[in-house]
Amino acid sequence: MANTRFFPARTLAFAACAVAVALALPARADAIQDANRLLKQGQHAQALEQVDKYLSGKPKDAQGRFLKGVILAEMNKPNDAIGVFTRLTEDYPELPEPYNNLAVIYAQQKQYEKAKQALEMAIRTHPSYATAHENLGDIYARLASQAYDKALQIDSSNSSAQTKLSTIKDLISVSPRAGRPAASKPAAVAAAPVESKPEPKPVPKPAEVVTPAEVPKPLDVKPVEAKVVAAPPPITPPLPKESAKPAAAEGAEVTKAINGWIAAWSKKDVKGYLSYYAKDFKTPNGESRAAWEAERAKRIAKPASIQVSHENLSISVDGDKATARFRQHYKAGSFKTGTNKVLTLVRRDGRWLIQQEKIGS
Numbered sequence: 001m002a003n004t005r006f007f008p009a010r011t012l013a014f015a016a017c018a019v020a021v022a023l024a025l026p027a028r029a030d031a032i033q034d035a036n037r038l039l040k041q042g043q044h045a046q047a048l049e050q051v052d053k054y055l056s057g058k059p060k061d062a063q064g065r066f067l068k069g070v071i072l073a074e075m076n077k078p079n080d081a082i083g084v085f086t087r088l089t090e091d092y093p094e095l096p097e098p099y100n101n102l103a104v105i106y107a108q109q110k111q112y113e114k115a116k117q118a119l120e121m122a123i124r125t126h127p128s129y130a131t132a133h134e135n136l137g138d139i140y141a142r143l144a145s146q147a148y149d150k151a152l153q154i155d156s157s158n159s160s161a162q163t164k165l166s167t168i169k170d171l172i173s174v175s176p177r178a179g180r181p182a183a184s185k186p187a188a189v190a191a192a193p194v195e196s197k198p199e200p201k202p203v204p205k206p207a208e209v210v211t212p213a214e215v216p217k218p219l220d221v222k223p224v225e226a227k228v229v230a231a232p233p234p235i236t237p238p239l240p241k242e243s244a245k246p247a248a249a250e251g252a253e254v255t256k257a258i259n260g261w262i263a264a265w266s267k268k269d270v271k272g273y274l275s276y277y278a279k280d281f282k283t284p285n286g287e288s289r290a291a292w293e294a295e296r297a298k299r300i301a302k303p304a305s306i307q308v309s310h311e312n313l314s315i316s317v318d319g320d321k322a323t324a325r326f327r328q329h330y331k332a333g334s335f336k337t338g339t340n341k342v343l344t345l346v347r348r349d350g351r352w353l354i355q356q357e358k359i360g361s
Contacts, residue, residue, distance in 0.1 A: 035067055044075045062092050062335060069101060078105045089121070092335055093299055096122035096129045103135055112142050124295070127284040128359050144168050250317040254345055257352035258310070258324055266308045270297045278346055278353035303332035310341075320347040 031054040038047035051068045058064060069084035082105055088098040099122035106115035116139045122132035148165035151158055257276065264272035274293055283292040300306065313326040324343040330336070344356040 032063060032067065035071070039067075039071055039074065044071055047071050048075070060091070060334065062088065062095070066098065069098070073101070073105060078109065081105055093302060094125060094330070094332075094335075094337065096126040096132060099125065100129070100132050100135065103132075103139070107135075107139060107142070112139050112146070115139050116143070124285055124287075126359065141168055250322065250347075251315045254315050254317065254322045254324060254352050255313065257345065258313070258326075258343065261354065262308045262310060265300065266306055268300055268306055270300050273300065276354055278348060278355045281354060282356045284357070303335075305332065307331040321345070322347075322352060 031050060035047045035050040035054070038044075038050060048068065048071045051064055051071060055061060055064045055068065065084055065088055069081045069088070072078075072081035072084060082102060085098040085102045085105075088095065089102070092098070099118045103115040103118035103122070106112070106118060116136065119132045119136040119139060122129055123136065126132070145165065145168045148161045148168065151161040152165065155161070261273065261276035264276065274296070279289075281289065281292075283289060287295075307330070309329045310326040311329070313324065315322060315324050322345045324345065326341060327338060328341045329338050339359050342358045343354050344358075345352045346355045347353075
């Protein structure tokens with residue numbers, strides 16, 4: 001699949017997508033770095049042996065498991081890689097990258113519906129995950145091409161379908177280029193990992209000769225160097241003057257609401273957690289409020305324990321509207337992530353409620 005890009009777990013960033021599992025023990029770092037070095041050198045069997053050895057002592061480690069999935073994909077063992085990434089989505093549902101990598105493998109197998117579903121899950125987990133959005137656009141183009149082809153098989157004189165098919169082919173027909181899966185490590189401290197990562201130089205490998213009619217163009221994603229991607233350093237923007245010394249009662253009330261929301265989340269109090277959202281809350285993907293609440297309840301219930309906190313809180317109030325910016329820390333078991341978050345709140349019946357929730361600065 002040309003230009004295929006595998007992204008690490010969010011942290012695997014997942015982050016958003018850039019997720020980071022905060023494990024900095026020297027032994028762990030050495031083992032993962034050795035496996036990545038062997039992977040980049042094309043010594044796949046040795047890299048897999050190194051990762052398996054590491055995982056024998058840490059079988060639940062997200063970073064090691066993600067890297068194993070990438071190695072298996074490189075070894076042309078897609079079913080084994082699918083098994084690894086699928087289990088990661090079950091154990092770390094907050095990470096979008098395993099879903100993205102599943103989509104890449106499904107697309108290579110021309111299972112475009114499965115690829116579409118995996119990318120939609122990645123976007124639901126992390127709405128700001130640009131890679132998943134771009135890959136989903138490519139999948140839609142593949143599905144459209146198949147539909148127009150079918151229309152022409154049924155009615156070869158259909159000039160409208162012919163024109164549309166030509167347009168789609170013009171859009172997606174490029175010289176096949178091969179990219180390699182990018183191994184990434186779960187990031188460090190945040191929820192639904194979204195972190196900005198520098199774009200490493202692509203690691204090329206021989207391209208397969210295919211024709212657009214035979215094999216649809218692979219997901220058009222920039223190749224990422226196969227290495228463990230850590231979460232970027234925390235971004236700590238200077239606090240606005242009004243929040244450096246919170247004097248306004250409104251600012252104090254907004255802070256109180258945010259603290260209550262985080263406390264309910266940490267206690268896994270789903271009812272209390274959801275009560276902090278306004279009735280006109282804008283769901284991340286435009287789904288119904290009921291569907292969004294069901295998904296959130298499922299994610300909150302899954303981990304045995306959850307710890308959520310915030311720092312560098314900055315609040316600006318304008319009448320009955322407020323904007324809060326802060327660095328959010330999320331921990332569930334050994335999984336930790338950190339991300340910047342922006343909340344838009346509205347005052348309703350004397351309470352400050354969340355109207356919109358965004359990941360990013």
